[in-house]
Amino acid sequence: MSDYQALMHEAAYIGGQWIQAGPDEKNPVRDPANGELLGHVPALDAEQMDSAIDAASAAFDEWRHTAPLTRADRLYAWYEGMQNNREALARLMTLEQGKPINEARGEVDYASSFFRWFAEEARRFRGKTIPAEDPTMAVGTVEEPVGVAAIITPWNFPLAMITRKVGAALAAGCTTLVNPATETAFCALALADLAEKAGLTNGEFNVVPGSGKQFGERVCADDRVRALSFTGSTEVGRKLIEQSAATVKKNAMELGGNAPFIVCEDADLETAVDGAIAAKFQTTGQDCVAANRIYVHRSMYEDFVDRFVEKMNAMPVGHGLNEDTKIGPLIHADAVEKAQSLVDDARERGARIIGREQSEAPGENFFMPTVVADFTSAMRVAAEEQFAPVAPITPFDTDDEALAAANDTIYGLASYVFSPSDARIRKYLRGLEYGMVGINTMDITGPHVPFGGVKQSGLGREGGHVGMAEYLETKYYCMGNLPKV
Ligand SMILES: NC(=O)c1ccc[n+]([C@@H]2O[C@H](COP(=O)([O-])OP(=O)(O)OC[C@H]3O[C@@H](n4cnc5c(N)ncnc54)[C@H](O)[C@@H]3O)[C@@H](O)[C@H]2O)c1
Numbered sequence: 391m392s393d394y395q396a397l398m399h400e401a402a403y404i405g406g407q408w409i410q411a412g413p414d415e416k417n418p419v420r421d422p423a424n425g426e427l428l429g430h431v432p433a434l435d436a437e438q439m440d441s442a443i444d445a446a447s448a449a450f451d452e453w454r455h456t457a458p459l460t461r462a463d464r465l466y467a468w469y470e471g472m473q474n475n476r477e478a479l480a481r482l483m484t485l486e487q488g489k490p491i492n493e494a495r496g497e498v499d500y501a502s503s504f505f506r507w508f509a510e511e512a513r514r515f516r517g518k519t520i521p522a523e524d525p526t527m528a529v530g531t532v533e534e535p536v537g538v539a540a541i542i543t544p545w546n547f548p549l550a551m552i553t554r555k556v557g558a559a560l561a562a563g564c565t566t567l568v569n570p571a572t573e574t575a576f577c578a579l580a581l582a583d584l585a586e587k588a589g590l591t592n593g594e595f596n597v598v599p600g601s602g603k604q605f606g607e608r609v610c611a612d613d614r615v616r617a618l619s620f621t622g623s624t625e626v627g628r629k630l631i632e633q634s635a636a637t638v639k640k641n642a643m644e645l646g647g648n649a650p651f652i653v654c655e656d657a658d659l660e661t662a663v664d665g666a667i668a669a670k671f672q673t674t675g676q677d678c679v680a681a682n683r684i685y686v687h688r689s690m691y692e693d694f695v696d697r698f699v700e701k702m703n704a705m706p707v708g709h710g711l712n713e714d715t716k717i718g719p720l721i722h723a724d725a726v727e728k729a730q731s732l733v734d735d736a737r738e739r740g741a742r743i744i745g746r747e748q749s750e751a752p753g754e755n756f757f758m759p760t761v762v763a764d765f766t767s768a769m770r771v772a773a774e775e776q777f778a779p780v781a782p783i784t785p786f787d788t789d790d791e792a793l794a795a796a797n798d799t800i801y802g803l804a805s806y807v808f809s810p811s812d813a814r815i816r817k818y819l820r821g822l823e824y825g826m827v828g829i830n831t832m833d834i835t836g837p838h839v840p841f842g843g844v845k846q847s848g849l850g851r852e853g854g855h856v857g858m859a860e861y862l863e864t865k866y867y868c869m870g871n872l873p874k875v
């Protein structure tokens with residue numbers, strides 16, 4: 391048995407037990423690069439999902455009263471377990487998600503860093519003393535865990551999208567139910583294996599694979615679940631906000647993006663091209679913070695496009711387990727079809743399509759990286775998330791024009807601007823209607839930063855000092871009739 395197979399469980403993890411599903415209640419998981427079957431994950435039915443809510447609910451009272459130091463120790467042990475299994479987790483991720491192995495290693499580091507960060511934060515959160523208006527009173531706040539937290543995650547970052555939420559929730563004293571995307575459920579179950587070894591065996595962390603729709607319906611209807619944290623599309627996020635209104639849950643929503651990447655007239659061309667390549671092609675373009683619209687000042691536009699295409703065409707496309715691969719498969723054939731339809735729409739509306747022939751693609755789930763030059767706001771590529779290695783680029787003349795175009799979207803997650811000028815940067819920083827602004831860098835994430843979006847990109851922030859706030863309630867107290875001091 392190879393290292394990653396030891397972490398593969400064809401069972402759910404509920405209340406510290408591995409739960410099998412019936413023979414007809416399983417979903418196949420395949421390698422998106424070649425369609426090979428990796429195994430089956432359970433598709434829990436409604437009753438089993440309810441029993442997971444029972445388990446998380448039963449575990450809550452003990453976990454919330456567990457000393458913060460002990461909660462921190464569990465999270466730190468989990469972090470170490472992930473680091474000790476770094477290569478196995480990365481291989482498993484590449485096999486089921488498709489991303490290049492070096493990016494998968496990077497994601498294991500990124501994902502585990504949230505457990506280390508929140509292990510530290512677990513010991514730090516506290517209430518406040520508020521100066522009372524009456525000398526016989528004492529006023530203040532305590533921070534308390536909200537309760538059971540339900541978590542729904544996508545397939546593009548199979549570990550990090552779970553750990554960023556679960557780390558914060560467990561540190562706060564909440565217990566958790568995770569419904570991972572079926573495509574990458576083995577990564578979630580590998581996390582459960584390591585959670586068990588880290589001592590999370592009483593229902594603090596439950597992995598509940600199966601239909602996201604059914605899971606959403608069960609948890610939204612259940613009053614014991616007090617928080618719902620979702621990462622995925624804006625479309626599904628809207629439905630979940632609506633559904634969770636029935637029991638008035640705390641919502642954290644990390645939704646879609648449409649990131650503008652602006653290269654100003656004084657930017658360094660090579661730095662900007664390298665930044666744009668990285669911001670576009672990581673995770674093969676299937677990233678909520680991927681550059682979705684690249685705006686380049688007209689004075690350097692043609693040079694930028696030439697350099698970008700040169701670098702793009704040098705990126706090896708293939709199975710993610712090959713060490714030199716930079717572009718892996720997309721998650722499904724549907725994603726390839728969508729990428730092609732976006733490119734076709736742009737071509738019909740006058741864009742220049744540049745890149746290698748799609749006939750060179752090494753498999754049916756692959757899309758060869760493509761530039762859509764001279765795109766306009768009338769094209770679908772400008773309004774929709776490509777979630778593919780498709781790079782729309784267009785020229786602009788003035789900063790006001792670039793800002794207006796950048797903000798012309800319902801989304802507001804990440805944005806990027808490249809310029810050495812302080813005055814220009816300040817203009818963009820204040821003018822961009824986005825939750826995150828990368829300035830002369832695309833490397834904007836990490837456990838220490840408040841990740842999240844405005845407009846229809848979501849509600850709340852994950853990571854950083856504020857990450858635990860999604861899982862805490864502030865209780866205010868007022869003590870009266872005290873002796874005067
Ligand atoms: N803002 C962020 O931090 C962030 C991070 C990663 C991905 N995303 C977004 O996720 C999207 C890509 O993922 P996707 O296409 O798998 O998204 P998706 O919304 O279709 O699916 C995400 C998850 O939701 C589940 N789901 C689907 N329908 C559901 C329903 N009706 N009720 C409850 N759960 C349901 C799926 O099973 C999956 O686990 C993109 O829009 C991307 O920008 C956002």
Ligand SMILES: N[C@@H](CC=O)C(=O)O
Pocket residue numbers: 546547550676677678679835836841
């Ligand atoms: N790339 C994001 C995840 C979004 O898909 C991150 O860095 O957290």
